[in-house]
Amino acid sequence: MKEKIKIGMIGLGGRGMGLLRLVILNMSDVEVVALCDRYEDRQTKAADKVEEKQGSRPFVTIDYQEVLSIDEIDAVIISTSWADHIDIAIASMEAGKYVATEVGGAYSVQECWRLVEAYERTKIPCMILENCCYGRDELMVLNMVKQGLFGEIVHCAGGYQHDLRDEIAYGYENRHYRLDNYINRNCENYPTHEIGPIARILDINRGNRMVSLVSMASKAKGMKEYIKNEKSHDSELAKLDFMQGDIVTTIIKCAHGETITITLDTTLPRYYSRGFTVRGTKGMYTEENQSVYIDGSHDHYQSWNKNWGNAEEFREKYEHPIWSKFLEEGVQGGHGGADWLVLADFFESVKKGTQTPLDVYDMASWMCISTLSEDSIAMGGHPIAIPDFTNGKWITRQ
Amino acid sequence: MKEKIKIGMIGLGGRGMGLLRLVILNMSDVEVVALCDRYEDRQTKAADKVEEKQGSRPFVTIDYQEVLSIDEIDAVIISTSWADHIDIAIASMEAGKYVATEVGGAYSVQECWRLVEAYERTKIPCMILENCCYGRDELMVLNMVKQGLFGEIVHCAGGYQHDLRDEIAYGYENRHYRLDNYINRNCENYPTHEIGPIARILDINRGNRMVSLVSMASKAKGMKEYIKNEKSHDSELAKLDFMQGDIVTTIIKCAHGETITITLDTTLPRYYSRGFTVRGTKGMYTEENQSVYIDGSHDHYQSWNKNWGNAEEFREKYEHPIWSKFLEEGVQGGHGGADWLVLADFFESVKKGTQTPLDVYDMASWMCISTLSEDSIAMGGHPIAIPDFTNGKWITRQ
Numbered sequence: 001m002k003e004k005i006k007i008g009m010i011g012l013g014g015r016g017m018g019l020l021r022l023v024i025l026n027m028s029d030v031e032v033v034a035l036c037d038r039y040e041d042r043q044t045k046a047a048d049k050v051e052e053k054q055g056s057r058p059f060v061t062i063d064y065q066e067v068l069s070i071d072e073i074d075a076v077i078i079s080t081s082w083a084d085h086i087d088i089a090i091a092s093m094e095a096g097k098y099v100a101t102e103v104g105g106a107y108s109v110q111e112c113w114r115l116v117e118a119y120e121r122t123k124i125p126c127m128i129l130e131n132c133c134y135g136r137d138e139l140m141v142l143n144m145v146k147q148g149l150f151g152e153i154v155h156c157a158g159g160y161q162h163d164l165r166d167e168i169a170y171g172y173e174n175r176h177y178r179l180d181n182y183i184n185r186n187c188e189n190y191p192t193h194e195i196g197p198i199a200r201i202l203d204i205n206r207g208n209r210m211v212s213l214v215s216m217a218s219k220a221k222g223m224k225e226y227i228k229n230e231k232s233h234d235s236e237l238a239k240l241d242f243m244q245g246d247i248v249t250t251i252i253k254c255a256h257g258e259t260i261t262i263t264l265d266t267t268l269p270r271y272y273s274r275g276f277t278v279r280g281t282k283g284m285y286t287e288e289n290q291s292v293y294i295d296g297s298h299d300h301y302q303s304w305n306k307n308w309g310n311a312e313e314f315r316e317k318y319e320h321p322i323w324s325k326f327l328e329e330g331v332q333g334g335h336g337g338a339d340w341l342v343l344a345d346f347f348e349s350v351k352k353g354t355q356t357p358l359d360v361y362d363m364a365s366w367m368c369i370s371t372l373s374e375d376s377i378a379m380g381g382h383p384i385a386i387p388d389f390t391n392g393k394w395i396t397r398q
Numbered sequence: 399m400k401e402k403i404k405i406g407m408i409g410l411g412g413r414g415m416g417l418l419r420l421v422i423l424n425m426s427d428v429e430v431v432a433l434c435d436r437y438e439d440r441q442t443k444a445a446d447k448v449e450e451k452q453g454s455r456p457f458v459t460i461d462y463q464e465v466l467s468i469d470e471i472d473a474v475i476i477s478t479s480w481a482d483h484i485d486i487a488i489a490s491m492e493a494g495k496y497v498a499t500e501v502g503g504a505y506s507v508q509e510c511w512r513l514v515e516a517y518e519r520t521k522i523p524c525m526i527l528e529n530c531c532y533g534r535d536e537l538m539v540l541n542m543v544k545q546g547l548f549g550e551i552v553h554c555a556g557g558y559q560h561d562l563r564d565e566i567a568y569g570y571e572n573r574h575y576r577l578d579n580y581i582n583r584n585c586e587n588y589p590t591h592e593i594g595p596i597a598r599i600l601d602i603n604r605g606n607r608m609v610s611l612v613s614m615a616s617k618a619k620g621m622k623e624y625i626k627n628e629k630s631h632d633s634e635l636a637k638l639d640f641m642q643g644d645i646v647t648t649i650i651k652c653a654h655g656e657t658i659t660i661t662l663d664t665t666l667p668r669y670y671s672r673g674f675t676v677r678g679t680k681g682m683y684t685e686e687n688q689s690v691y692i693d694g695s696h697d698h699y700q701s702w703n704k705n706w707g708n709a710e711e712f713r714e715k716y717e718h719p720i721w722s723k724f725l726e727e728g729v730q731g732g733h734g735g736a737d738w739l740v741l742a743d744f745f746e747s748v749k750k751g752t753q754t755p756l757d758v759y760d761m762a763s764w765m766c767i768s769t770l771s772e773d774s775i776a777m778g779g780h781p782i783a784i785p786d787f788t789n790g791k792w793i794t795r796q
Contacts, residue, residue, distance in 0.1 A: 155616045155645040163698040214612040214779040218553045219655025225679045247553040249659050251647045257617025269693035271702035281623040288686035295667035300561040304669035381612040383779035
């Protein structure tokens with residue numbers, strides 16, 4: 001096992017800089033030796049930060065192949081725009097580098113297959129950095145599920161319910177890809193924050209799999225009205241039309257009969273919530289009012305509001321071991337610590353030379369939801385088959 | 399306008415008796431002159447109750463045609479099993495009697511058309527007794543919407559989320575039709591509690607309409623496990639298999655681009671909620687934590703839990719006039735007063751000889767969701783067109 005690893009970072013926008021600054025540069029076992037971005041100002045800003053923390057200035061480039069050709073690099077982190085994740089991940093595997101990509105959705109099923117085939121050809125592990133799989137509540141609920149608190153799981157729900165109107169409208173100034181996606185596409189463009197934790201609960205790709213989905217989108221009114229009210233001085237923004245529906249609802253069916261409902265909800269005013277909900281034959285959890293309902297312990301005819309927030313009472317008994325340890329050692333990093341945990345787990349695999357905890361089949365099957373929902377919406381909600389990227393290995397995979 | 403009306407009641411199970419006892423017999427402007435049920439013990443029990451309250455014993459019969467042939471009867475209330483609602487409603491219209499039916503779903507699109515055609519032939523008003531359209535919160539939110547608090551409405555959600563396992567399992571003893579439905583069918587069997595209030599918000603059949611839906615059902619595990627744990631002594635129940643999925647999710651698309659998501663959720667442990675949610679370009683309401691979010695008034699990055707229950711703060715300003723008056727005069731009747739209001743509104747139309755507030759087009763378009771969801775589920779989530787029961791009149795109807 002390596003004591004210290006060397007990494008390259010590809011993509012240094014807001015997300016890449018956040019991971020670098022808040023997480024990676026605070027990890028004593030990771031050295032950043034190369035940086036890549038298409039914009040020079042970002043390269044410089046990131047290199048300055050690395051030099052300030054590590055004492056040595058990393059190699060910087062506009063060409064990610066130059067990063068991949070550096071022998072001493074053990075792993076790369078990809079935090080580019082969504083559309084580049086898979087191509088760069090494949091190139092990284094071809095170059096023999098462990099690879100972790102930020103989250104996002106796929107643009108075609110074919111690129112998901114290419115990703116899987118690159119792994120099968122090279123055997124280089126590839127991980128999606130789904131930080132929500134490491135959220136404190138998500139892990140507590142996973143622990144509850146695995147200990148049988150909710151009985152047999154029948155249905156799960158979740159959403160990316162995050163008012164991004166300002167961030168999207170700021171896209172051109174910020175050189176962010178979301179704006180162009182919202183102008184041109186209509187799909188569940190960001191499924192993994194909810195699919196990730198739910199996939200672990202339902203043993204997806206490990207004894208179960210997602211088999212089909214249907215998707216419908218509401219009209220697109222949020223961005224247009226937001227720009228009219230907040231950005232009317234910007235003539236370029238003001239003339240834009242948006243194809244992306246404000247609310248996209250997707251229902252997924254699993255091989256063992258479970259359903260998953262996911263919601264993209266990013267262009268209307270709302271409070272932040274991932275709407276994480278787990279339903280079993282003995283009980284339920286829902287993030288909407290942070291409550292746990294256990295069969296026989298509660299009267300379902302009584303108003304539930306006195307139990308809002310009662311999930312906290314289950315914390316002591318069901319806190320996930322990963323989080324017990326993390327709390328003891330001191331929580332660090334972005335997004336409430338989840339960024340730290342997901343990267344630490346990835347780097348641990350790199351150091352040990354083992355498979356990553358989330359693998360290429362997880363990545364392909366979670367990301368493909370975007371392109372499949374796009375197809376379903378385009379065809380009026382037609383059901384779409386979800387490919388089995390394991391080619392049957394899910395039946396016996398652990 | 400009539401001062402007092404005479405009615406017949408058809409169907410005297412739990413629901414019929416409840417309406418009779420808690421609502422109708424306490425109304426000074428309504429006289430119950432005929433009762434009908436297929437079981438003699440129910441007839442006797444109901445007739446005793448009527449005699450006790452009204453001083454005169456009503457006519458009782460097993461044959462609803464006998465009720466419809468009584469000249470002095472102005473209106474009939476139908477609270478039979480779901481499968482009989484439409485046939486009896488049609489017969490009532492043919493007999494020239496105002497008719498109100500309890501809620502439920504349709505078994506075919508054809509019976510919905512027959513219902514509509516009976517109205518168009520006879521011009522006798524027919525109302526669905528959707529008490530949730532008269533719920534205090536539903537009416538407050540409707541008032542908020544009509545006053546523009548949420549901006550343009552883009553999406554609504556709701557559910558019949560009610561743990562009915564004991565009631566369903568008790569079906570044979572109780573002579574209740576739900577059990578047979580759950581054994582044989584797989585569909586959104588009870589859509590109107592949520593569709594009703596949402597239809598009023600989205601002006602369905604009055605400038606807008608529901609155009610298509612997709613539906614998926616989870617596996618059916620709740621009833622089997624409930625019976626195993628709670629009713630294993632009952633050998634007849636223990637051998638049953640259930641076709642009805644525990645959670646049925648349906649997405650409906652409207653003519654003006656809005657989406658509606660509805661959930662049937664009746665055979666797993668949970669707290670009661672209709673999950674009523676309204677989303678617009680300026681704000682949202684959700685029953686899940688009884689909160690109102692207004693664009694610009696809240697910070698969407700902050701944890702929302704301090705605002706749980708804040709819908710109460712909007713009560714004074716947005717209480718619906720119907721409820722302000724009801725509260726002033728004293729709330730009466732079942733289901734928090736909603737049963738009183740829906741029946742009072744129906745009887746008011748009968749007395750005035752006017753159209754009912756919910757009409758035959760509402761009834762047909764809401765009830766058809768059941769059979770259409772059944773088709774969609776059977777075909778793996780295939781999108782199904784929702785008929786325009788108004789034949790184009792929705793475009794200009796007020």
